[in-house]
């Protein structure tokens with residue numbers, strides 16, 4: 293089952309999980325996955341990670357440490373149903389202005405409903421667009437966040453270049469993503485859970501296993517911590533560092549536009 297990780301950007305644009313596809317085919321396939329799972333996305337996130345995604349996102353927001361001052365703006369790319377943006381706004385005591393950007397209207401529709409329920413419509417905007425071509429002028433945001441999104445974007449280098457462009461000088465880049473586990477025992481348990489249990493849970497909860505098989509396979513194709521850090525540096529970011537969570541199941545990369 294162990295598959296070769298992608299060592300750098302090369303290969304991700306044409307891999308849909310473990311399947312090789314044409315470069316133009318990946319995005320529509322990814323979009324189909326998220327259209328299918330949007331309504332059950334949040335409940336499946338809890339089931340698939342045993343709730344751990346909440347702790348990892350809290351850790352992301354803690355490292356970001358959003359200031360409690362009006363006018364501070366964050367762009368949460370591949371923001372889906374708004375989880376990270378809501379946490380950032382709440383951590384700033386409702387001072388931050390957040391923009392959730394996602395290519396998928398179904399995920400954003402769920403996000404808009406959730407924002408309404410939390411009373412956050414004033415603080416959070418939703419924009420349907422591609423991470424590879426952000427519809428904002430340069431130097432627009434104080435922070436750029438992306439959680440469990442970048443491995444789904446076909447041209448990761450293009451997304452990183454756009455992140456750099458839209459950040460103000462002094463701006464912060466934070467990326468939370470599944471990564472490489474370097475504890476052999478944990479890796480075996482995690483592999484069994486991922487490849488055997490998660491698609492079955494997906495089938496029971498949503499009636500479909502295939503979208504979840506894709507999500508797991510795409511995790512295994514994504515570059516490991518050190519290789520992804522090199523990609524972030526190549527996009528122009530300084531002081532690139534990362535923190536592992538849960539033995540490397542997830543890693544949080546940080547960089548600065550200086």
Ligand SMILES: C[S@@+](CC[C@H](N)C(=O)[O-])C[C@H]1O[C@@H](n2cnc3c(N)ncnc32)[C@H](O)[C@@H]1O
Pocket residue numbers: 319322323326369370371372373374375376393394395396399421422423424438439440441444445446
């Ligand atoms: C696993 S979800 C993550 C959602 C959210 N950030 C979270 O952590 O709960 C991945 C998201 O990436 C989005 N996505 C995929 N390709 C994208 C692209 N090229 N540009 C913007 N968003 C994209 C999907 O539509 C989906 O909502």
